[in-house]
Amino acid sequence: MLLTHLWKQSDFGLVINWKFHQKRKWVSALTGYMVDAIITAFDPIIITSQFDYQLHKRKLRYILSFYPGWSAPLIRFDPKIDCVKALCYSDPHYQPEERRAYFDRNGFDFLFCVYHSPFFYHFKNFPIEKFVHFPWALPDRFISDHAIEHRSNDVVIFGGKQSKAYDIRNWCRQQPGIRNFDYSGVENKQLTDEEYFLWLRTFDAIVAAGSSDPKYNLVTPKYFEIASAGALLIGQYCPDLDMLGFDNTNALIFTKDSFNDIISTYKKEPEKYISLREKGRLLIKERHKISDRIASIKRALYGN
Known part of the structure; x- marks a missing residue:
């Protein structure tokens, strides 16, 4: 938990391993700059654990999660909470079955991926209306x-x-x-x-x-x-x-x-x-x- 976010008021949650981000462990440095820009643009509550989510879930209307199980915790989202949820993926060839199951099980509304054709190569029959092509970008x-x-x-x-x-x-x-x-x-x-x-x-x-x-x-x-x-x-x-x-x-x-x-x-x-x-x-x-x-x-x- 980030103590500075204990009483934070925001309707936007960013699910991320905060220490991972702080230490810039991203495979591409561009991802770190993207995270910084998301924080500036949306002023989110930083969700680093299931406990954080449980504490803040009723105030959140939007959630964006980075790569679950690697740069973000695997959260069990409450299906009774009315919230638009999106998930970010990078390499679609990595554990596609497990990732698809996590997406479906938690009722995500959108999936953002930096690759289009490779994503659908591995995630066959994924609903196109839930896919957002989110290519690499530069500061x-x-x-x-x-x-x-x-x-x-x-x-x-x-x-x-x-x-x-x-x-x-x-x-x-x-x-x-x-x-x-x-x-x-x-x-x-x-x-x-x-x-x-x-x-x-x-x-x-x-x-x-x-x-x-x-x-x-x-x-x-x-x-x-x-x-x-x-x-x-x-x-x-x-x-x-x-x-x-x-x-x-x-x-x-x-x-x-x-x-x-x-x-x-x-x-x-x-x-x-x-x-x-x-x-x-x-x-x-x-x-x-x-x-x-x-x-x-x-x-x-x-x-x-």
């Missing part, structure tokens, strides 16, 4: 505003290696003309969040890639982070890219078969891709800010 202060210019024809790649979800990323690392950095926010964190986004801005072109296994197909935070930095996103194709607005007018989208040709063509005339880089960053500014996601929460929960 305004991390979206670059410098003049984009050509500096080199280097193409870089970085990120975790130690997962079945990274076979294409690891393959890309080994291809000719690719400069690899063993930086990862989880496996080998070398930079603060601020340093990381400044570091991204030093490159003209960066590869974002994941897996060949269709059970993943994840448009990971790197896609958004690269574009926000004004670098050219060279991104592995995933079905969600179209609905997110990423295409070959603002990025270079590749498959394993086309990757080396795309890299070779880019390296010959990298200065011709300034427009794509500008449009990629503009896409983030127009559609993928944290404030855009706060608006999504309000539309779903408040109906406006």
Whole structure:
């Protein structure tokens, strides 16, 4: 329990492991900034346990829970309480049966997930009217505003290696003309969040890639982070890219078969891709800010 919230008056509850959030244990740093923005926007009562819920449940009209059993407690919600409840998920391939059972058992009204196609790959027959696509998003202060210019024809790649979800990323690392950095926010964190986004801005072109296994197909935070930095996103194709607005007018989208040709063509005339880089960053500014996601929460929960 947060003692400061013992007598707090709010009709909005945020279910979260508070120490987890304070220690910034999120796999993606972007999630921590999203939580901060939710707290600022909704001034919620922080629910850290079943006891907290029992204490505050009669005053709550809206509840948003983060990832149950990992970054939030598994709450048994009272079905007699009239309250709009929403649940946040990240990786849909993780325990889909258990998560669906928890959603149904507790009568949630909405499920927010950062991935669309991968979610329905694992959660078949989930009611579409209860699903809210909630993609990764950037804090305004991390979206670059410098003049984009050509500096080199280097193409870089970085990120975790130690997962079945990274076979294409690891393959890309080994291809000719690719400069690899063993930086990862989880496996080998070398930079603060601020340093990381400044570091991204030093490159003209960066590869974002994941897996060949269709059970993943994840448009990971790197896609958004690269574009926000004004670098050219060279991104592995995933079905969600179209609905997110990423295409070959603002990025270079590749498959394993086309990757080396795309890299070779880019390296010959990298200065011709300034427009794509500008449009990629503009896409983030127009559609993928944290404030855009706060608006999504309000539309779903408040109906406006």
